[in-house]
Amino acid sequence: MTTSLKTRFGEFIGRKGDGVTLYRGIKYASLRDQLSVPGMMVDYGKEVVDGTEFG
DSSP, X not given: OEEEEEOSSOEEEEXXXXXXXXXXXXXXXXOSSTTSOOEEOOOOOSSEEEOSSOO
16 A cells, blocks of 8 residues: 655655555665765655655
8 A cells, every 4th residue: 555745855655564654765865976975855846756666
């Protein structure tokens, strides 16, 4: 079963099971180039992020 979570960063869809909700494959940081420090994601835009599967 899937569930939706709305946060100030965006809306995410996860999967419920065994008493927990899983959000898989959510990008949490990005790199400008190979040697840069990762920058945290602060906004996912208006689209709903699918976290039901990896990849």
